[in-house]
Amino acid sequence: MKKKFFNSFLIVSMLLGGCSNYKELNQVSIVVAIGIDYLPKEKKYHVITQIFNPSAIATTTQSGSQSVPVIALDEKGRTILEAVRNVSKKGSRQNIYSHVALIVIGETLAKERSLNYIFDVFERDSKVRVNIPVIIARNKSVGEIMNNITSLDKISAKSIVGKIKNTSALLGENQETLMRQAISAISSSGREPVINGVSIENESESSETLENANKVTSSYDKINGTGIFRDGKLVGWLDGPPAKSIQIIDNLIKETNVQIPCNKKEFDSMELTRVKSMTEIKIKDNIPIINIKIKSIGHIDEVFCNANFDKAKTLNKYEKSAENVIKQSMEKGISEVKKFGGDAFGFGEKLYMVNPKIYKKYEGNWNDTFKKAKVTVSVDVQINNVGMRRKSYPY
Incomplete structure (x- = not known):
């Protein structure tokens, strides 16, 4: 009986009571x-x-x-x-x-x-x-x-x-x-x-x-x-495109595209998906040695030059061209950020994850150490789709 009375009293109190900060x-x-x-x-x-x-x-x-x-x-x-x-x-x-x-x-x-x-x-x-x-x-x-x-x-x-x-x-x-x-x-x-x-x-x-x-x-x-x-x-x-380097290194790219020069005047377009990168970093003679490996799937989505995508050599040519464009853009982005002197890529964090003892030696002035870094970029693009049309329009 007491329990029922207490429960009834609690419910009535909640209904009648108000919020002080209402x-x-x-x-x-x-x-x-x-x-x-x-x-x-x-x-x-x-x-x-x-x-x-x-x-x-x-x-x-x-x-x-x-x-x-x-x-x-x-x-x-x-x-x-x-x-x-x-x-x-x-x-x-x-x-x-x-x-x-x-x-x-x-x-x-x-x-x-x-x-x-x-x-x-x-x-x-x-x-x-x-x-x-x-x-x-x-x-x-x-x-x-x-x-x-x-x-x-x-x-x-x-x-x-x-x-x-x-x-x-x-x-x-x-x-x-x-x-x-x-x-x-x-x-x-x-x-x-x-x-x-x-x-x-x-x-x-x-x-x-x-x-x-x-x-x-x-x-x-x-x-x-x-x-x-x-x-x-x-x-x-x-x-511009060099800004993609930050997103690529952090594996944040959902999809993007690159413009591939097909002659002296025209560009073709390739969509990139599944862009994944892996960063290896070590210290040698007080200089960070950074290797970045990038892999991506490519889709041809616009063509302004005559190209026959039934031929393997055409696909290989476009893959190599896309790899060069991405590599140059990455190197430019990294070079510009190094001039500013702030590690926007988080290379210091990556070094800490693999070798915290070494990183501790450079923790106090990591940004200055980052400016001296030697960075190499390798890119692998595989084309797996050229769209609904195999051959471009003749012109």
Whole structure:
């Protein structure tokens, strides 16, 4: 009897009791993106919080009229949190950060202030998840990148995240970098973080208005290059096909393609899948000796030169050409990163995994040791598909 009474009392208490931190939806603002930059002259951080505008959906549903999908509030502070709290002067509702989908870092901040301390505030605060993408505003201010209203995805954070996923799956020059991955790389002495850049194309006075979304040739954000870091600071950019070298070495390529010169004027195209690499590293006379072996499956997907793929010698020719193109691109990418001096490939981590005792000798100045590395690249491409047509069009 006592047990039944206790159970009944517990249920009634749960039904009648409330949550102490309960808030009505019309009392909060949902932050979808955060932008952070540094103002050297003022020695302050500039923080932009992009807030979802629920009235944009309500007005569209009720009357067919449109409102801007997001609202941007910005403030300055000696610390990031001071700037965030200063935003409260401009907002009538308490910000909720659990739905943040993107962190935008200013190029000035990335170059002048080490990211080692920037992510500290996010990792300490449980209100913000650390499994969200991070990008760098390249050649543009953080505000310009965040507040550009595009046609398909009017919320720029959603647009940028979608483009990163799209280009990483199809092109392979960029890979989504989550905050926790950047933190892990910063915490490692044998790897530097790599963070994608984003810029704006066709920018105009109406880029931050709904008018931009109604244009055929509207302004749009574009994934632009891979940021290379050393000691937490941005030291340069890796652009184009050489940027694939990072993804290939880390075995992150889903699919990509290469353009193969078939004569002095034309190029043929080959799709690459199952791109796998193996890295061997050792130290000889205080110099890292790195051997990279790459294997891939090739598919001919576009031909501009007369070629008969019924012949084995034609396939062999295309395989060799693809191998040379990939090798040259890899060597260029590795060479450029070595000039910047930051180990974006994680060769130090790979050395630690196979020989931690040797790595410990170079741990304190691994980036300088990496700049001296001698790297050899070997590539093996096997063509197993030439498409529906064996012979190209005669011309």
